[in-house]
Amino acid sequence: xxxxxxxxxxxxxIGGVYVLIALGLTTVFGILGxxxxxxxxxxxxxxxxxxxxxTSQGLPLAVAIIIALATGFVLGMLIELLAYRPVRGASHIxxxxxxxxxxxxxxxLNLQFFGHEQVVIPTDFNRVFDxxxxxxxxxxxxxxxxxxxxxxxxTIFVEKTKTGQAIRAVAxxxxxxxxxxxxxxxxxxxxxxxxxxxxxxAGIMVGxxxxxxxxIGEGLVIKGFAVLILGGLGSIPGAVIGGLVxxxxxxxxxxxxxxxxxxxxxxxxxxxxxxxxxxxxxGTAR
Amino acid sequence: xxxxxxxxxxxxxxxxxxxAEKTLDIGVSDALTGGxxxxxxxxxxxxxxxxxxxxxxxxxxxxxxxxxxxVIAYDDQANPTEASNAVRKxxxxxxxxxxxxxxxxxxxxxxASFIEYEDAVMLVGNAAERSITTREIPxxxxxxxPADYTGAAAGTFVAEKGHERVAVxxxxxxxxxxxxxxxxxKELNAAGGEIISRESFGLTDRDMTPQLTKIxxxxxxxxxxxxxxxxxxxxYRQAVELGIDVPRYGFTSGSEEQFLRVANSxxxxxxxxxxxxxxxxxxxxxxxxxxxxxYSERFGIAPSPSSPYAYDQTYALKDAIEAAxxxxxxxxxxxxxxxxxxxxxxxxxxxxxxxxxxxQNGQAYTANGAFQWQDGNWVFVQELPSDAAAYSDFxxxxx
Numbered sequence: 001x002x003x004x005x006x007x008x009x010x011x012x013x014i015g016g017v018y019v020l021i022a023l024g025l026t027t028v029f030g031i032l033g034x035x036x037x038x039x040x041x042x043x044x045x046x047x048x049x050x051x052x053x054x055t056s057q058g059l060p061l062a063v064a065i066i067i068a069l070a071t072g073f074v075l076g077m078l079i080e081l082l083a084y085r086p087v088r089g090a091s092h093i094x095x096x097x098x099x100x101x102x103x104x105x106x107x108x109l110n111l112q113f114f115g116h117e118q119v120v121i122p123t124d125f126n127r128v129f130d131x132x133x134x135x136x137x138x139x140x141x142x143x144x145x146x147x148x149x150x151x152x153x154x155t156i157f158v159e160k161t162k163t164g165q166a167i168r169a170v171a172x173x174x175x176x177x178x179x180x181x182x183x184x185x186x187x188x189x190x191x192x193x194x195x196x197x198x199x200x201x202a203g204i205m206v207g208x209x210x211x212x213x214x215x216i217g218e219g220l221v222i223k224g225f226a227v228l229i230l231g232g233l234g235s236i237p238g239a240v241i242g243g244l245v246x247x248x249x250x251x252x253x254x255x256x257x258x259x260x261x262x263x264x265x266x267x268x269x270x271x272x273x274x275x276x277x278x279x280x281x282x283g284t285a286r
Numbered sequence: 287x288x289x290x291x292x293x294x295x296x297x298x299x300x301x302x303x304x305x306a307e308k309t310l311d312i313g314v315s316d317a318l319t320g321g322x323x324x325x326x327x328x329x330x331x332x333x334x335x336x337x338x339x340x341x342x343x344x345x346x347x348x349x350x351x352x353x354x355x356x357v358i359a360y361d362d363q364a365n366p367t368e369a370s371n372a373v374r375k376x377x378x379x380x381x382x383x384x385x386x387x388x389x390x391x392x393x394x395x396x397x398a399s400f401i402e403y404e405d406a407v408m409l410v411g412n413a414a415e416r417s418i419t420t421r422e423i424p425x426x427x428x429x430x431x432p433a434d435y436t437g438a439a440a441g442t443f444v445a446e447k448g449h450e451r452v453a454v455x456x457x458x459x460x461x462x463x464x465x466x467x468x469x470x471x472k473e474l475n476a477a478g479g480e481i482i483s484r485e486s487f488g489l490t491d492r493d494m495t496p497q498l499t500k501i502x503x504x505x506x507x508x509x510x511x512x513x514x515x516x517x518x519x520x521x522y523r524q525a526v527e528l529g530i531d532v533p534r535y536g537f538t539s540g541s542e543e544q545f546l547r548v549a550n551s552x553x554x555x556x557x558x559x560x561x562x563x564x565x566x567x568x569x570x571x572x573x574x575x576x577x578x579x580x581y582s583e584r585f586g587i588a589p590s591p592s593s594p595y596a597y598d599q600t601y602a603l604k605d606a607i608e609a610a611x612x613x614x615x616x617x618x619x620x621x622x623x624x625x626x627x628x629x630x631x632x633x634x635x636x637x638x639x640x641x642x643x644x645x646q647n648g649q650a651y652t653a654n655g656a657f658q659w660q661d662g663n664w665v666f667v668q669e670l671p672s673d674a675a676a677y678s679d680f681x682x683x684x685x
Contacts, residue, residue: 255496
C-alpha cells in the first residue's frame, strides 16, 4: 500500500508539470484553435532564463522566477502579435506551419543563447518529509503545491474575472462576443501571455526537479497535447485531470511494470479512454 | 608603424624559409553534443591538448621530417549513423588516416565494423563494450579496458563488503553496462550473494523515483547503479530523497563537477564508484596532476576522469608513427602500436601485457579501483582485482 501511495506522490509532481503545460495549450487551443507546438520550447526558455539569472547574474531563485515570468508575459504577447496574428484569418494550415517554424526558431535561440549543455536549476530545498512511510522530498512538495496554486488561480481568473469571462465568451462564440463589446484583439494577447507564463512555470519546475536540455521541450509538448486530448480539448478541468492521470500512470507503469514501457502504457491508457469517451474525460460531445 | 610592419614581414619570411615542418591531419569522432557529451567533449579536448603539446615540443619526427598535428573533430552524438558518417567524411573528404576519440560503444561498434577495410588506424578511448576488441581488428586499439573486466572486480569488492542482496538500477539496454552487471553478478553469486532486482532506465530519463520506490520495497543490502553520469547523479539524489540509506555503488566515471551539477555533496556522500583507476586528482600520478592543471587552464573546466584515455591515444599514436617511420603506411603504424611500450607521457596507469601497452587484441588495461565520495571529492580507496594478462588470454578466446 505504501509503495502505491509513494508511486502516486512520485507521479503527482511530474503530473503537475504536465497540467501546467496542458493548461497553457488548452487555453490557446480553446480560444484561438491554434496547436501551439512552440509551447514546450518556450517553457524550456523560461527554465534556461531562470538558470542563467541565478548562476550568471547571481540572483536569488525567487527574483529569477519573477523576472522569468515577466519575460514570459511579454514573450507570449510578442508571439501572438508577430507570429500568429498575421495568419489569424487564414486557413488553419498557415497557423500550423507558423507553429512549427516558431518551435524551430525558439529551439535554435535556446541553443544559441544557453548552449547545448544540460542544466539543473539549483535550489536549497533538500529536506525530506516522511509521513507514515511515504517520503515527500521538499522540492517535489513545493512543485505540487505551486501547481495546485496556479491551477486554482487560473480557474478563478477564468471563472470569476471580467477578462476571464471575456476569454470564455470568445472561446464559445467569437461573433457573439464581438457583438457584446468584447475586444477580440486584446483577448488573444492576454491568452498568450498567460499561457506562456504557465509554460515558464512548468519549465522552471522541470529544470529544478530534473534538467533542461535541448529536445526536452519537444517531449514535454507532446505530453501536453496527450493531456489535452485525454482531458478534452479546451477544458481546464480536463487538463488538470488529464495531467495528473498521465503523470501517475507513468509512475505506476515504471514502478510496477517497466520503465521502458512507461510512455507506451500511458498512451495506451489515453487511447483506451478515447475509445470510451472520444471527447476526452471532461470534454463536451459535439 | 611602417617599421613594425616591415620587421614583422621579415620575421614571417624568416620563419617560412627555415620551417621544414609538415602538417599531419588527425581526426576525432566523438560525442560533442547530447547526453554522451559528458564523455565525448572532454575526450576531444584531450586530443586537442595533446596535439598542441606535441606541436610545441617539435611535432612528430619521421626521418628528417617533423609533422605538426592538426585536429579535425566531428560530432557523432554517440549515434552509430552519425559516427559512420563522421568517419567517412574524415576518410573520404579530409583524407585523414588516424582517427581518435570514440567515447561510446554503439557509435564505436558501428565504425569498428568497417574500419578493418580502410587505409586507416582507429584508436578507441572510453567506449567499453567488450566486442570492440574481440575481433582482433589489426588497425584498431583501445585504451580503456572492457566493462566486464571491471564489473567482475566490482562484484568481488561488493561481496567482500558483506552485501548479499543487491538491487541493480542501470542503463541495461546499453551493451557495456549490461556486460558490467553480468560480470558483477557472476562474482557476487560465487561469493554467495545475489542480485534481487534489475531495474532499467533510458539514457535520457531523469526521474527514477518509480524504480527506486520499487527497490526500496525489496529492502536490498546495497544498490548498484550503472549508467551515464547525469542519470546516475539523479539516482543518487533521488535515493536520498526517498530515504534509501543502504550503500550505493556505481559504474559511471563522472567527475566531481559533473555530479555536483545535479546532486549536492551531502547527497553524494559515501557513494562508491567502481571503475578503472582513471584520473582522480587525489590519487593521480605526476603526469595526471600536470594533465589536470593544464586541461583546467586550457578549457576553464576540470577534466572528466575518463578523458585521459584520449590524451593517451594521441601520445601512443605519436610514438607508433615515430617507431614505424611513416605517416603513410597505416599497416606499419598499426603494427607499431601493437608493439608499443607504454609511452612516458600517458596519464592513466596502464598494466602492460608482455611489456606492451596493447595486447594482441589491441586492448590496453589499467588497474581497477574503488573510489568513494568523501567531502566533495572522489577519493581513491583501494585497488580492485586487475589481472590484465589473464583477462587478455580470456579476450583472445572470444570470437
